[in-house]
Amino acid sequence: METISIGLLGLGTVGTGVVKIIENHQDKIMHQIGCPVKVKKILVKNIDKDRDVSIATDMLTTNPDEILNDPEIDVIIEVMGGVEETKKKLLHALENRKHVVTANKDLMAVHGAKLLQVASDNNCDLFYEASVAGGIPIIRGLVDGLASDHITKMMGIVNGTTNFILTKMTKQGKAYEEVLEEAQRLGFAESDPTSDVEGLDAARKMTILATLGFSMNISLEDVKVEGITKVTEEDIQYGKQLGYTMKLIGFAHRQDEKVEVSVQPAFLIDSHPLAAVNNEFNAVYVYGEAVGETMFYGPGAGSMPTATAVVSDLVNVLKNMRLGVNGKTATSPQFKKNLKKPDEMYSKYFLRLQVEDAVGVFAEITSIFSENGVSFEKILQLPVKEKGMAEIVLITHHASLLNYENILIQLRDLSSVRTVKSSYRVEGGTK
Amino acid sequence: METISIGLLGLGTVGTGVVKIIENHQDKIMHQIGCPVKVKKILVKNIDKDRDVSIATDMLTTNPDEILNDPEIDVIIEVMGGVEETKKKLLHALENRKHVVTANKDLMAVHGAKLLQVASDNNCDLFYEASVAGGIPIIRGLVDGLASDHITKMMGIVNGTTNFILTKMTKQGKAYEEVLEEAQRLGFAESDPTSDVEGLDAARKMTILATLGFSMNISLEDVKVEGITKVTEEDIQYGKQLGYTMKLIGFAHRQDEKVEVSVQPAFLIDSHPLAAVNNEFNAVYVYGEAVGETMFYGPGAGSMPTATAVVSDLVNVLKNMRLGVNGKTATSPQFKKNLKKPDEMYSKYFLRLQVEDAVGVFAEITSIFSENGVSFEKILQLPVKEKGMAEIVLITHHASLLNYENILIQLRDLSSVRTVKSSYRVEGGTK
The missing domain is CATH 3.40.50.720 (NAD(P)-binding Rossmann-like Domain)
Incomplete structure (x- = not known):
C-alpha cells in the first residue's frame, strides 16, 4: 500500500x-x-x-x-x-x-x-x-451545509482576544487597560496586541467569510474596521442597563445583491445567541433566507x-x-462585487452625549434627529456629577449610515452638546 | 446541456x-x-x-x-x-x-x-x-469538519417541542400541562405529543449522531430514554436556585472505546453553552479531544x-x-459496538427527597451515600409546609449509575425517607 x-x-x-x-x-x-x-x-x-x-x-x-x-x-x-x-x-x-x-x-x-x-x-x-x-467548521458549513440557501447576514465573534477582554470588562466591570494586561499575562493577548484589538484580525476573517457566504470577491480594503480600544466600562454598563451586551462583531450583510462588511464594537440585545458567547470562544451567526438563524460555536484559536x-x-x-477529483470541488465567485453606499447601510445606533442641563436642549437635540428622519427606540437621561450637565443615552430605530453621520456632525456643532462620548452600532431588539 | x-x-x-x-x-x-x-x-x-x-x-x-x-x-x-x-x-x-x-x-x-x-x-x-x-449542518460537521478528531462527547438539544416546553416552564414558572397546551396551540407540539415528550424523537436523532460521531453501529434499542412528562416546575426552580437549567439532553459519551447513549431531562450548569439554547431552537454540542468544545445551533425543524x-x-x-464519485464518499463504521455497563457510566446527579425532620435522619441518609462511595457537591435543606417534614436537595459528585441506583434503592427502604421526589442527571460545574 x-x-x-x-x-x-x-x-x-x-x-x-x-x-x-x-x-x-x-x-x-x-x-x-x-x-x-x-x-x-x-x-x-x-x-x-x-x-x-x-x-x-x-x-x-x-x-x-x-x-x-x-x-x-x-x-x-x-x-x-x-x-x-x-x-x-x-x-x-x-x-x-x-x-x-x-x-x-x-x-x-x-x-x-x-x-x-x-x-x-x-x-x-x-x-x-x-x-x-x-475550531469551528464554518467554511465547510457555508460551502456545503448551506449550499442551497441564500445567506443574507453573517455576524461573527471571530477574535478570541477581544472577546476575552470585552467579557471581562462586562462581567467584572474592569477597565480596558487592566483587562488587556490580564489577557497578556494569561496568554490570550500578544505583547503587541494591535492586530487583535484594532479589529484587523477579525477583518481578515470576515473578508474570507463574506467572499464565501456571498460568493463575491470581497477584499480586505472593502471592510470598514473599528477596534475596541475606545470602548469604556461605562459604555458597557449603560448598555447592560438597557439590555444589551457589547461584543466586537464582524458584520456582513447582503440586500438586493449589494453587500456591506465591517468590524466594529457593537451592542447585541441580550437574547441574541452571540451575546452568550464568552471569554476566548468564537462563534459565527448565519442568517439564511430559508434556514433562518444558525450559529457555529467553538474555540477560535489555540x-x-x-x-x-x-x-x-x-x-x-x-x-x-x-x-481523483482534486481541484474540481471549488467554485469561483458567482457575483460581481457590489458594495452598499452609506445611504444604503441601515442599522440602529447607541449614542451617548453630554449636554447642558437647560430648558430646550432636549428639544434641540431631538429635532436634529427628526429632521434627518431618524426616530428613537429608547432614551435615557441621567444626572452627572458636574453641575449644570446631563448625560443622554439614545438608541435609535434603523437609520442609514449617511443620515446618522449627518446627525453626528450637526450634534457636534450644537453649543449645548459638550461631547459625543460614544457611539456604537446596535443589533437586535424591537423591529 | x-x-x-x-x-x-x-x-x-x-x-x-x-x-x-x-x-x-x-x-x-x-x-x-x-x-x-x-x-x-x-x-x-x-x-x-x-x-x-x-x-x-x-x-x-x-x-x-x-x-x-x-x-x-x-x-x-x-x-x-x-x-x-x-x-x-x-x-x-x-x-x-x-x-x-x-x-x-x-x-x-x-x-x-x-x-x-x-x-x-x-x-x-x-x-x-x-x-x-x-437547519444545522451537524452531520457534515461530524463527517468532514471534525474528521481527524476523536470525539468523546456529544450532547444534543435535538427536539424543538420539548425545548419549547422546558423553556416556558423555566422562564414563566408554568406547569408542564399548561405549557404543553400552549405549544399545541402555537403548532410547536402535535396533538399527540408522545413521540416528542417521551424522548423517542430525540433518541432516534441521537442514534444517528452517535453512529456517525463514534463510527459505531448504534441502534435505537441501545439508547436509554426518559421523557419530560414527570418534570415539575418545582424541580426546575430548585435547579435554578443552584445555578442549573433543565433541558432534555441527548447524551453520547465515549471512553476507552466504550460508549453510552441516552436521552433524559438533565440539569446543565448555567454557563454551559447549551443552557442558553431556548424555545424551539436545537443545538448539538460536540467535544473532541483536539478541538475541545464546539456547538452547532439552529432551527431543529420547520x-x-x-x-x-x-x-x-x-x-x-x-x-x-x-x-463521477457517487457512492464512494461514505465510510462504514470503524469500530465494533461496545456499550458501557452501569458500573462504567459516570455522572453527577440531582436528587430531591422528602424526609422526616428528626435528629439523626440526615446522618442516616448521608451514610448511605458514603457507603456507596459517593460524595456531595451541594446540599440544600429546605423547610416544607407539612409539619415534621423537611426537603433535601442534593447534588452529588460523579457516581457510577450502578452505585447511584443502589443508593436510590436503599433510600427508598429507609423509614425516615417519605419520598424520592425527583432525580436528574447533572452536567457541568466544579469537577
Missing part, C-alpha cells in the same frame, strides 16, 4: 499539533482514506531548537526547495504564517502540482483569490478551513483546534486524491 | 419547500453543478388536493413505480415519512441505481445501516443531513430549514455526479 507524503511548512505550536494528530489518529485517517499518511519533511528556521515533539533531525530542513521540489511529496501544509514570502512558496507548490492546506488567514484575506485560481489551473486543492475560527481543522482539510484532500 | 431530473416522494410542507428552493435558487444550483435541475415527478396521496405551490397536475402521481422505475430520474428525494413501506421504496430506488436524499430520521435510526450498505453496493449516494436538526438541508444534500449528490 502506497504511503502519502506530506511536507510541512512551519513547526510552531500548530505544526507540532498537526504532527501529533497525524501520528495519534493514523488508524482513523487510514480508515477514511485507505492508505497510510506520513509527514516526510518539515521546514523550520532552526534545526537544533528544543521541541515539544520528538522528530528525527533528518526530517527537518531550513531549505524550502527540499520540500517544494520533492516529487514524492503530494500535499503541503502551511502553518508558518507570513504573507508575501509565504505566497511565493505556495504558488511554487501549486505550480509543482502539490495540494495545499493552509491556516493562514492573513494570506487568504489578501491573496486568496489569486491562490485559488492557480490551484484550480493546476487541478490542485487549496483548503483553508483553519484560517477562520480554527494550537490543537487549529491543527484539527488543518488535518480535517488534509483528510479531505486525501479523499479527493483517492477519488 | 443535460437537465438532471429529480423524483420527489411526498409533497407536504417539506416537499413543497424543496420544490420552491429548487425553483428559486436554480441559478445558484446551476453555478455549483453546471447544469439545470428539475423536479420531474412527485408522489402524492391525493392528486386533487389544494396546494401552496403551483404544480402541473401531470407532474403528480399516486403510483410510486412511475418514479422509482423511470430511467430518466437520477435522484430520489424522500420527504413522505414512514418506516417500513418507505424503506421498501428506497431499497427499490437504490437497486435501480438512483441516489437518495432523505429527511427521515425514523427510517435512518432503524434501517440506516442496511440502506447505506445497499447504497454503497450500488454506487449510489444516500444522504440524510435533514434527518437530524434540520419546513424551510429541513428543505434547505435536503437541497444541500441534493447539491452534494449532483456535485458527486459531475465528478
